[in-house]
Amino acid sequence: MSVASIPPSILLADGDAQSRTMFGDFFERRGWVYEVVAELELLNNALENSCYDIVIADVAMPGLDSLGLFKEILQKRPTQAIIAVSEQASYDEALNYFRNGATDLLARPIDFPWLERVVQQIMCAHRQDERERLVCKFVTHERTEMVFSCRDIVELDTVPLPIVSRLQAIGALDQSAALKVRLAVQEAVLNGLEHGNLELESSWKEELEDDGGDRFSTVRRERLSDPSYAERLLVVAIQYDGVMLEISIKDQGQGFLNLSTDPHQVIAADVACSGRGLALMSSAVDEVFFYNNGSEVRLRKATNNARRA
């Protein structure tokens, strides 16, 4: 059976008997594969023992901490689609469901044509992911280069790393390794942005202002409004050769490294508000190299493919 023709598999958790019947009838008519649970314990068992394309959860189910459940599910399966069903969600509640990982929110009475559309969209995205996973298995070399201004970086909050998600999906990086690679990149980007391009001094973090802020944050804001700093570029180059993942982060500053410090040294438990980025970076990947006084950082992480080779 091709990926495109597989029907969606759904786990429905609903405390209301009448609602369960309505959902069940609808799933039957569509030819979808589904399982229904009416109690919290059965829901936990089902999630423990099986995988589903979509989990549809009635947030009012007795005893259910829906936000805790979403978080738990997504920790185990980060791409799990979850549709929350709520009697009447306020704007804040809805926002909270989305922030905690819900893919969509259904209000009662259920709009079944809408549900069908949502399920089709989810399945379409799943099929696309599956195709990408298949492609990733056969990749022997991939290189991506991204160029950001300082403003872009601040707006994005994090640099997108789709290769890390794909390597995680094919088992070349486990969840913890993927998390650590993301952290290391984030630290290197932050260093390049703040100490490289914006030329901010770490010691300014210690200079507290009356409102609980600090000089570092104030100057950071000022420089992000000054085009002579804000338009400086940061280049992120990602290279994967089927075994090793190498990520280079290059800024246009003078370099943040003071030659008298050892970037691989884990700092002592003092209370300085800065100086931990390099330690975190070094602990998160296999190797860290610094060039041009730190204006280029290269991170290297062997994937599980290296261990198999």
Next chain:
Amino acid sequence: MDFPTEIVGDKGYIRITSDLDTEVAGEALRAAFNDIYEQGKRTIVLDLSGAQIINSYGIGKVLMCYKRLKAENGVLMVKPLNGFVKETFELLMLDKLLPEEK
């Protein structure tokens, strides 16, 4: 983004509900901290169970809270940590600095 706060007895609690790795999250922590601090509480407990990741930026913000409390003989505590956040605290020896609330 807002982090919920709660006062229980002489302690203030801040529940971190997202990763602590962005300016937005750092500012949310500062606002939540200020809210409790201005109510006169000098023992503040961070519940980091909602964070999967904390980076150097987030740690800097946590330590800023620590220093403000310490300057007034206050204490910054954490709820029991787990996962990668726990690993990060141990790596940077912050677990020695910020006592756990059992």
